[in-house]
Amino acid sequence: xxxxxxxxxxxxxxxxALLVPAAAGATGDAVRGxxxxxxxxxxxxxxxxxxxxxxxxxxxxxxxxxxxxxxxxKEYQSKARWHPTMQGQAAQMSEKDMADxxxxxxxxxxxxxxxxxxxxxxxxxxxCAACHGPDGNGVTPDxxxxxxxxxxxIEQSLHGYRSGKRQNAIMAGFAPQLKPEEIKAxxxxxxxxxxxxxxxxx
Numbered sequence: 001x002x003x004x005x006x007x008x009x010x011x012x013x014x015x016x017a018l019l020v021p022a023a024a025g026a027t028g029d030a031v032r033g034x035x036x037x038x039x040x041x042x043x044x045x046x047x048x049x050x051x052x053x054x055x056x057x058x059x060x061x062x063x064x065x066x067x068x069x070x071x072x073x074k075e076y077q078s079k080a081r082w083h084p085t086m087q088g089q090a091a092q093m094s095e096k097d098m099a100d101x102x103x104x105x106x107x108x109x110x111x112x113x114x115x116x117x118x119x120x121x122x123x124x125x126x127x128c129a130a131c132h133g134p135d136g137n138g139v140t141p142d143x144x145x146x147x148x149x150x151x152x153x154i155e156q157s158l159h160g161y162r163s164g165k166r167q168n169a170i171m172a173g174f175a176p177q178l179k180p181e182e183i184k185a186x187x188x189x190x191x192x193x194x195x196x197x198x199x200x201x202x
Contacts, residue, residue: 028066028096033104036097037199039089044105047198048150057150062197063111065141066102072144073098075167082165111145111195113137118192122185124178131170136190147195154187 043049043058051058061069075081076090090098117135125134128146133139136147146154160166161175178186 028070028099028101028103030100030103030107033100033102036101037104040101040105041199043085045199054156056152056156059153060149060196060198061105062199063107063109063148064105064145064196065110065138066099066106067141068138068144069102069105070095070098071142073101080167082160105199110141111137111147111197113147114194116194118194119189122182122189124182124186125189127174128186128190132190135193135195137193137195145195146190147193149191149196151187151191154190155183158183158186 037045040061043051044061046058049058050056072081073090073093076083076086077093079087081087093101113133113135115135121134128136131139131143132146136149137145157166158171158175158178161168161171162178164172
């Protein structure tokens with residue numbers, strides 16, 4: 001397991017280096033994004049709101065980077081991510097719409113590490129740190145902050161990468177090697193860190 005994950009670590013670190021320059025293009029209009037977000041807040045603006053089926057928490061978006069939110073919406077638009085509601089929402093969005101929504105949810109400052117890790121990281125977290133940081137806050141805006149995210153949402157996402165319902169070159173190499181108990185341990189650890197938060201309704 002350690003050898004295989006080590007190979008994935010090298011690939012992830014290489015990809016991270018290549019993606020860093022892309023983070024500079026965060027230019028959304030948060031004021032316009034707030035107006036566009038009225039439909040998003042029906043789910044993402046309610047603390048502990050659950051997806052109906054399968055049953056898991058809707059992700060927290062507050063403090064998530066604009067760059068990553070745009071990338072995620074594009075994946076729903078291209079159907080690289082499976083979720084009927086999100087695919088429907090993203091289908092009609094322009095790149096400007098996505099950037100403006102991303103700027104709104106990111107807020108004045110994206111979630112970043114304060115250098116304090118809560119608890120003991122599970123062994124598999126060492127590989128995650130290449131992109132997501134030691135405490136789950138993305139090392140660049142390209143990578144999502146896992147810190148503070150709902151544990152059941154992190155689990156659902158990792159299982160999605162394992163099954164192919166979510167398609168991502170880096171995660172496709174890493175997630176299938178994780179055992180169910182490792183996924184659960186990672187989700188529990190990252191959910192306890194300080195990071196993203198629920199954006200509540202005005």
